[in-house]
Amino acid sequence: MNEFLRTMLFLPEQASSFAEQVDQLHYFVIITTLIASTAVGMGAIFFFWRYRRRVQDQKTPHVEPTVLIEALFVAVPLLFFVSWFVMGFKDFITLSTPPREAMDVYVMGKQWMWKFAYPQGPNSISTLRVPADRPVRLLLTSRDVIHSFYVPAFRIKQDALPGRYTQTWFTATRPGRYPVFCAEYCGLTHSGMIGEVVVLPGPEFDAWLADQQRGLADRQDAQDVRAERVEPEGSMVEQGRVLATSQGCTRCHSVDGSNHIGPTWLDLYRRRELTTEGKAVEADEPYLTESMMDPKAKVVSGFDPVMPSFRGRLSPPEVAALVEYIKSLRSDRVVLPTPRRGKL
């Protein structure tokens, strides 16, 4: 039944856990719409015939609705619409709430391509490799204008904004290749800003990732539709470590727990801090990013507001690399950062 309706409605295959959920509501809404328009249409046509004009100045009775009829006219559509809202919003909350164990991938849209960066692995252009049956969280931003990351087969879409991170997540349920479109008009080659999600079975994905981490940069996948460039300098964490020195962060921030001019980075990720204005903040990705761009916004209590802004001095991938580096600095020595559930 699902397959029949899906094909009739020209919907793409359902390749994510979310797609199957969403399509159920889709069918409900569209079928109701078709029934309602047909009913109205048929009702009207019946009336045309039954009450056609027989004499030129025919008189007609004055008919007024009863309170019951008026109440039904209001209640029936309202009931349908509100129930659709409730079902839809429930699904939307699911979509807005990535699970704790989701694997992060940084996505950057720029005119006119998509770039992907894995915390534990390489960067790539246009091709996003993910494991099947494991939740993946996408952290999206844009280098220039607003883009929108759209995977029809997953039924997901999220705008990528300059200067900010937005997020979405999915669990791909079938291995395969699925197109990615840009869905927010962004200029000349908006329609050429195509990408691809390659869903690999779990073990294959792990093997691929391990390969990349070992720096086997020159291997080209013969099945690749688009060339994929792999940065050989290693993981984002490593890039972040290099940047922390080259950009001068370590002049004020230690990585060993000692407080210097600025708070220590050890165990900083998701640490609860108090600001000089008495507000409690959690040092999550947005806070860390904000501190680099606008350091005076939320200064940790006990420190002076002397940190300079790195706006314009760090590109988004570099900011992301520093964030990943900070996330890796844990005194309990877990190697891979485990992103937790939560909104950005």
Next chain:
Amino acid sequence: MEARLAHHFRAIETQRHAERLGMWLFLATEVLLFAGLFCGYTLYRYLYPETFKLASAHLDVFLGTVNTVVLISSSLTVALAHHFAHRDRSRMAGVLLFVSVLAGLAFLGVKAVEYTHKFEEGLLPGRYFHAEGLTAPGASMFFTVYFLTTGLHAFHVVVGMGVLVWIGVRAWRGEFHANHSMPVELGGLYWHLVDLVWIFLYPLLYLV
């Protein structure tokens, strides 16, 4: 000159009611026009509270206060003008209207002085911002909002002055009396709106 009953109105009282209603509706549209800018101010103030406070300190509170007093007084003179027009003292109304126009000129003059200061100190919107000492993001945004709101307001002051000049000339020529003072009333209403917008802008930009 008498107030002329237009051919499509049934009574002069209805016509007056229509004119007043029309002006109030127009003032509502002006409020909505400024509302968008106030929303922008609110958003950016919320995002950059400290910076806005710091940037606001670069505005001259004394000059801002002078302007507020000038504008409020001009609203008073405009209201008085209507009072006199309604009591058959059209010439007096004309005088008061010209005084209001002068107040408007004074307002614009003070604003010109303030704007010049800003140019000199580099406190300008967006990519023209090059002030020393104010480096936090959001600083240039304060001045973007400042120039856009006060600029749009100043444009309305100019339009209002034009309206008052036109009515003032007619008043000086003795046109208005108890049965015909609508133009003074309606023009006055417009000027009061211009004043009211400033009364909101002044504390938001200068005082907090």
Next chain:
Amino acid sequence: MSTAPVPASFVPGPEDPAPGPPHYLKDGTTVRSWLLTVDHKRIAILYLVSVLVGLFLGGMFAMALRLELLTPGPTIMDALTYNRMFTLHGVTMIFLFMIPAIPAVFGNFFLPIMLGAKDVAFPKLNLLSWYVYVIGGALALWGMVHGGADTGWTFYTPYSTTTPTKVLPILLGASIIGFSSILTGLNFIVSIHTLRAPGLTWTRMPLFLWSLYGTSIIQILATPVLTLVLLLVATEAAFGFGLFDPARGGDPVMFQHLFWFYSHPAVYIMVLPAMGVISETISTFSRKNIFGYRMVAFSSLGIAFVGFFTWGHHLFVSGQSTFDAGAFGILSMFVGVFTAIKVFNWVATLYKGAISFKTPFAYICGFLYFLVFGGMTGVAVATVSLDVHWHDTYFVVAHFHFIMVGAVMMAFLAGLHYWFPKMFGKTYHEGWGLVAASLIVLGFNATFIPQFLLGNAGMPRRYYAYHESFQALNVASTAGATLLLFGFVIIAIYLVLAFRFGGPAGPNPWGSRGFEWVTASPPITENFDGEVEVTGTPYDYQEDQPSVRVTPEAE
């Protein structure tokens, strides 16, 4: 001056033998008398000519787009031209046609007459509103000819503030046209409050006036925000002030909020007057009172009011908070209920009526079907989880074309064919009217139903090139558009012929009890030949006596 009251018969009658004052078309024949007119009817005709120019241009842009989309790759133009073309199509259709069409043409012509008045409250302001429209339109068109913007009619920042194409003339032109909309709305509200004839209580008013009242409220409250936001984009594009630029601390999404705060209520500016036309015509052609008059009137106000609080449903995937998405989602559902109420009441009006299937009625049928389908797909895209898939795809494009072309355009054509005899005193060929109506309804379905399916399949909007699997549906859509074009061409031909050579129309060829049918066809400049008094509603077809009494003024 005639010495007898206008005949009280509502049977379609022979030619009106009216001697006496000339009708409005003949009352002054110089160009000057037209360009400096303060007669609301002449202003309506001026608007009619202008909006039809807009419709023609917008339609040409649309055909160009559909031709380009016949193949997945380049067909007849390059990407930059295509991007400009869809921007111009949107800007022209929305600002030069859809927003003014029904209110400024039929509203201007018939609002005073339906009130029993001689003109609108501020006739000179009315003329000014037309000139403002023309100036704004000319500026926007000039911008189009000289390159034109490629941002889409929605001008999203930061693309619109950084694009190399010429945005300023179009932004300024659209801002200026906004003033025209504001002035018209202001005029209508004051007119309805102050110019109702004796006996015309609010609950006796034609529903067209209720819908215009709701429309006017939206026009005066929402349009200033559009004016402001377009000016802000223009200053930012020109001077780099950074209001929407993240590098200077700005927020590009704030633009979206300000823009849609106007642009969502704007769709109700388009659809409310259309609904008003349907109320008038459905009652006339079924010779029956409107079922649930108060509900329909109240729904017009309900749509106007609630419509202001739903704009965030255009921002579900923009990065706004989940809470906002929920708030705007539920409010959007409420607005849909008012339309449902109206549709049920209209269909129920047919019950025990005496239906005559003339050309305007064919358009009413099209309207009803398209409004239900288009409206419900609107509720569908307002369902948050579903919109994630559909946002910025052809599904949304199909939805809003169903409403704008399917509903509003059908209503415009219904009104045009209904009021043509009244406005011009001539009749048109009924047979060709039905042929054209069928072509338009068929062509419309063929154009836009494939687009729902394209959206489902995942084709985003504003795409110059597309995946080859989308081609079949695109070809179908273009074929439909060609049919639509034929329909419009046929209408243009027979209406122009009718205007020049048509047979004379009597004062009331449809046998309607609407107030406007008491006047001559075409009406005299002063509309009525005496003092007007209203004693009933425009819809009481069970009565014998007319609802409007015109007593000649004493000499």
